[in-house]
Amino acid sequence: DSGVTQTPKHLITATGQRVTLRCSPRSGDLSVYWYQQSLDQGLQFLIQYYNGEERAKGNILERFSAQQFPDLHSELNLSSLELGDSALYFCASSTSGLSGNTIYFGEGSWLTVV
Amino acid sequence: AQKVTQAQTEISVVEKEDVTLDCVYETRDTTYYLFWYKQPPSGELVFLIRRNSFDEQNEISGRYSWNFQKSTSSFNFTITASQVVDSAVYFCALSEAPPDYKLSFGAGTTVTVRA
Numbered sequence: 001d002s003g004v005t006q007t008p009k010h011l012i013t014a015t016g017q018r019v020t021l022r023c024s025p026r027s028g029d030l031s032v033y034w035y036q037q038s039l040d041q042g043l044q045f046l047i048q049y050y051n052g053e054e055r056a057k058g059n060i061l062e063r064f065s066a067q068q069f070p071d072l073h074s075e076l077n078l079s080s081l082e083l084g085d086s087a088l089y090f091c092a093s094s095t096s097g098l099s100g101n102t103i104y105f106g107e108g109s110w111l112t113v114v
Numbered sequence: 115a116q117k118v119t120q121a122q123t124e125i126s127v128v129e130k131e132d133v134t135l136d137c138v139y140e141t142r143d144t145t146y147y148l149f150w151y152k153q154p155p156s157g158e159l160v161f162l163i164r165r166n167s168f169d170e171q172n173e174i175s176g177r178y179s180w181n182f183q184k185s186t187s188s189f190n191f192t193i194t195a196s197q198v199v200d201s202a203v204y205f206c207a208l209s210e211a212p213p214d215y216k217l218s219f220g221a222g223t224t225v226t227v228r229a
Contacts, residue, residue, distance in 0.1 A: 002161070033216060043205065043219040056216050088157060094215060101215050105151070105159035 003027065004106035006091050012112045018079040021109045025072055025093030031055070032074040033094075033103065034066055038087040049074055081113045116141045118208050120220035127196050128228050135191045135223045137206030143167075145211040148182065148189045153203040153222070162204075165189060196227045 003026035013019055025032050034046040045058035049068035060066075063081075068074045078085060088108045094101040117140040127133050139148065150162040163173060165182050173180045177194045193200050203224050207217040 002158075031215065035217075042221050043207075043217075045216045045218070048216055058216060090159060092159075101147075101209075102161060102164045103149070103209070103215065103217060104161055107156075107158040110157070 002104040002106060004091055004093050004104055006089075006106035006109050008109055009107065010110045010112075012114060013081060015081055015083060015113055017081050017113075018077065019081065019111065021076040021078070021089055021091070021111075023074045023076070023091030023093075023106060025074070025091075026095075026104055029093035029095050029104075030072065031094045031101070031103075032068050032072070033092040034060075034074070034076050035090040035092065035105075036087045037090060037108070038084075043090075046076070078111070083113050086111055086113045116143075116146075116208050116210065116218040118206050118218055118220035120206055120223050122223045123221070124224045124226070126226045126228065129197060130195050131227075133193045133196050133200075133225060133227075135193075135204050135206075135225070137189045137191065137220060139187050139189065139206070139208045141208060141210070143210050147209045147211075147215075149207040149209070149217065150180065150189075150191050151205045151207060151219075153205065155202070159205070162191075193225070196225075198227050198229055201225060201227045 005024040030051045033048045046060040048056040066076045092103045092105040094103040119138045146167045148165045152160045181190045203222045205222045206220040
């Protein structure tokens with residue numbers, strides 16, 4: 001158990017819909033990351049938040065947005081869903097430090113768009 | 115730009131054989147971090163090891179060992195005396211120095227250990 005909690009674990013929704021994925025980082029971790037794993041793209045970095053502020057952005061679509069709340073949990077919002085958005089979405093967290101960090105992943109949220 | 119290459123797509127071995135997974139990386143940073151993660155069939159990503167660019171010591175943890183060679187930009191992973199439970203997809207990843215710790219992953223190597 002990595003200590004990173006993601007909900008829901010599985011989600012099936014229709015095209016055009018909107019979903020929210022939730023993540024609770026490990027206790028004490030200030031950074032939260034979102035990754036998407038699909039068969040054709042592999043593991044892709046989407047976005048990182050550090051203590052409530054956006055720190056880095058990857059290949060995140062405009063239809064997707066995220067935020068990190070004061071209690072450090074994070075949500076990834078996916079809207080106008082398309083079939084190609086079906087993927088495993090991972091949240092990860094770390095405690096950034098000068099000596100480096102280790103990024104721990106949650107169990108992922110399986111999203112199926114039908 | 116960072117890049118991680120795992121040239122082996124799939125490896126199949128018989129139980130108790132050793133298996134080595136190759137990882138080659140590219141980065142312009144002088145300080146960087148290398149990782150290996152395991153993804154079993156259940157789907158979660160399990161952290162195995164982190165190596166800092168300034169620490170070239172090899173590491174052994176039980177049946178797992180890692181060989182970091184800066185001169186060849188490689189960070190290879192060996193499973194000794196493989197077991198069926200080692201069957202998984204293994205990912206090598208690279209992250210930049212602070213403040214951006216985001217990981218760039220290789221494509222992964224699927225290891226199948228047959229009884």
